[in-house]
Amino acid sequence: MSSSDQPLAGKVAYVTGAARGQGRSHCVRLARAGADVIAIDACGPVAASNGYEPATPQDLAETVSLVEGEGRKILAKEVDVRDAEGQQRVVAEGVEQFGRLDVVVANAGVLNWGRLWEISAQQWQETIDTNLTGVWNTIRATVPAMIAAGNGGSIVNVSSAAGIKAVPGCGHYCASKFGVVGLTNSLAVELGEFGIRVNSVHPYGTDTPMGNDVSMYEMFAAHPNFIHSYSPGALPTDSLAAPNLISDVVVWLASDASSLVTAAQIPADKGYLKI
Ligand SMILES: NC(=O)c1ccc[n+]([C@@H]2O[C@H](COP(=O)([O-])OP(=O)(O)OC[C@H]3O[C@@H](n4cnc5c(N)ncnc54)[C@H](O)[C@@H]3O)[C@@H](O)[C@H]2O)c1
Numbered sequence: 001m002s003s004s005d006q007p008l009a010g011k012v013a014y015v016t017g018a019a020r021g022q023g024r025s026h027c028v029r030l031a032r033a034g035a036d037v038i039a040i041d042a043c044g045p046v047a048a049s050n051g052y053e054p055a056t057p058q059d060l061a062e063t064v065s066l067v068e069g070e071g072r073k074i075l076a077k078e079v080d081v082r083d084a085e086g087q088q089r090v091v092a093e094g095v096e097q098f099g100r101l102d103v104v105v106a107n108a109g110v111l112n113w114g115r116l117w118e119i120s121a122q123q124w125q126e127t128i129d130t131n132l133t134g135v136w137n138t139i140r141a142t143v144p145a146m147i148a149a150g151n152g153g154s155i156v157n158v159s160s161a162a163g164i165k166a167v168p169g170c171g172h173y174c175a176s177k178f179g180v181v182g183l184t185n186s187l188a189v190e191l192g193e194f195g196i197r198v199n200s201v202h203p204y205g206t207d208t209p210m211g212n213d214v215s216m217y218e219m220f221a222a223h224p225n226f227i228h229s230y231s232p233g234a235l236p237t238d239s240l241a242a243p244n245l246i247s248d249v250v251v252w253l254a255s256d257a258s259s260l261v262t263a264a265q266i267p268a269d270k271g272y273l274k275i
Contacts, residue, residue, distance in 0.1 A: 015037060017081070017109060026107060041079075131179075197259075
């Protein structure tokens with residue numbers, strides 16, 4: 001195995017929202033690239049308005065088995081990203097077990113639908129708490145250990161195409177994902193002196209339980225004009241993007257192949273943002 005096959009050999013990565021979907025894919029691909037993994041997921045209902053099924057403990061167990069199948073170690077815990085102390089505990093345990101922390105992928109997120117003046121206060125708060133405050137909690141749990149280790153590192157915050165282009169029908173989600181961009185770029189400047197890079201990734205429709213949520217179509221049926229904001233993108237498209245394709249970007253950002261890239265917003269959107 002050459003260093004180009006395993007650009008993360010000897011490194012340790014922390015991934016949130018790791019039970020399924022993109023988070024599971026990131027765990028497997030980071031492990032394949034040589035990293036041991038610390039993984040968390042709520043493994044249960046996280047937002048009352050979500051139109052798709054919650055992840056389960058069995059989903060997280062499957063992630064564990066897939067990472068171990070890559071020959072890497074994994075510490076996986078059922079922790080909600082809104083639980084700041086819970087994140088701090090699992091990061092401390094992971095750093096104790098694996099000896100360091102180099103890569104952070106703040107991936108956990110929720111998406112549900114409604115016009116801004118019609119969603120409930122709970123719907124607003126649950127989305128902001130997971131998608132934005134949850135990322136801040138992840139940063140607070142991980143950055144001190146990365147600075148202390150003195151090895152530099154890479155933090156990858158998963159935003160969305162809807163974190164660059166505001167779209168109708170999920171303005172609370174847009175607000176949370178735009179917030180992730182501000183957080184990313186401020187943090188990148190603050191962490192530059194420690195050799196820690198911070199970037200955000202902006203997927204568009206991706207083939208996961210969230211991406212396949214049919215309640216989006218109910219929103220389009222009620223408000224047909226909204227569909228104009230959701231073009232299929234510039235590239236030929238007959239399906240949602242495979243999570244593995246988002247992991248290509250995440251592994252690149254995690255590795256030294258992107259050593260000049262920080263405070264950047266990387267689209268994974270087939271050109272959708274330019275249409
Ligand atoms: N699927 C898409 O089309 C799409 C597009 C753009 C951006 N995204 C973003 O990608 C990320 C991953 O989403 P996905 O498509 O894999 O969705 P998913 O629902 O399949 O997976 C999300 C995972 O995060 C976990 N999670 C959610 N809230 C949590 C919390 N409070 N604490 C801990 N874990 C929590 C869930 O349990 C689940 O396992 C999200 O941030 C999402 O907003 C998704």
